[in-house]
Amino acid sequence: MGKYYIMANNHLTQWHRAYIKNAYRELEQGTTRKQLDALNIKATGKNVLDVGCGPGNHLVILSKHSPKLLVGVDIDERFLTIGRSRMGKLIRPSSTKPSLINASLPTLPFADKSFDLVTCFLVMPHVPDDKEALSELARVLKIGGTLAISGHGLGFPLRYLKRFRIKPLQMYLASIIYRLTGKKIIRNTLQNDKKICRILKNIGLTVDVLRHNKRVLGCVSTYWIGATKMDTKSETNPKATQ
Numbered sequence: 001m002g003k004y005y006i007m008a009n010n011h012l013t014q015w016h017r018a019y020i021k022n023a024y025r026e027l028e029q030g031t032t033r034k035q036l037d038a039l040n041i042k043a044t045g046k047n048v049l050d051v052g053c054g055p056g057n058h059l060v061i062l063s064k065h066s067p068k069l070l071v072g073v074d075i076d077e078r079f080l081t082i083g084r085s086r087m088g089k090l091i092r093p094s095s096t097k098p099s100l101i102n103a104s105l106p107t108l109p110f111a112d113k114s115f116d117l118v119t120c121f122l123v124m125p126h127v128p129d130d131k132e133a134l135s136e137l138a139r140v141l142k143i144g145g146t147l148a149i150s151g152h153g154l155g156f157p158l159r160y161l162k163r164f165r166i167k168p169l170q171m172y173l174a175s176i177i178y179r180l181t182g183k184k185i186i187r188n189t190l191q192n193d194k195k196i197c198r199i200l201k202n203i204g205l206t207v208d209v210l211r212h213n214k215r216v217l218g219c220v221s222t223y224w225i226g227a228t229k230m231d232t233k234s235e236t237n238p239k240a241t242q
């Protein structure tokens with residue numbers, strides 16, 4: 001039977017089950033909280049959106065900050081179904097309860113400037129077009145709001161060459177095709193974090209934090225970026241005046 005066989009229970013593939021297990025293990029071990037802390041993320045009293053929320057692992061931490069509004073969106077209803085049940089058990093009644101919506105980048109069902117904080121972790125490898133996706137995330141962000149994203153660099157597949165063999169090669173192939181054609185025909189592209197920072201700057205955000213985990217053969221494995229949406233009319237950094 002193939003790796004991605006369909007399960008009878010909610011049609012979860014083997015990949016979904018492995019991802020959910022790992023995401024909730026990282027949540028228990030405190031890794032997820034540390035990632036948000038490293039980006040200096042503060043959600044208290046804010047309107048917060050997590051795009052590509054998967055099974056809701058980051059939403060569990062964000063709910064503890066007591067945001068005013070907490071919304072998670074994902075293209076995959078299976079993750080949302082699992083998220084609703086897992087989060088229900090972990091989020092205390094006194095914390096902000098997240099709403100989960102089935103939607104996808106680059107078409108979010110929200111008005112311009114709706115959120116103070118938009119997070120989008122490990123979704124960039126899957127979106128059809130990097131600039132289009134980042135522009136949509138910026139569109140729903142208020143002036144002075146924070147965008148936090150993460151994704152994989154060229155070093156990521158090198159960590160898994162031995163274990164997965166074909167998948168890392170598929171990631172490099174997907175990235176080459178995207179670079180040559182501008183189209184993500186296969187999922188799982190890799191990004192150059194500096195290029196992502198340049199796109200952010202071009203669409204009116206300033207990068208406040210850029211972090212990497214360990215490099216493999218000098219190449220970034222996973223990058224995290226925290227950026228602020230500028231008021232492009234007055235060119236002032238709202239954070240600088242606080």
Ligand SMILES: C[S@@+](CC[C@H](N)C(=O)[O-])C[C@H]1O[C@@H](n2cnc3c(N)ncnc32)[C@H](O)[C@@H]1O
Pocket residue numbers: 023051052053054055057058073074075076079103104105106120121122123126127128
């Ligand atoms: C690698 S998982 C990351 C989940 C979670 N953000 C985390 O960091 O653990 C990628 C998630 O993005 C979702 N996704 C992929 N393409 C998407 C798109 N175009 N719009 C919204 N979600 C998307 C997938 O369904 C999946 O839940």
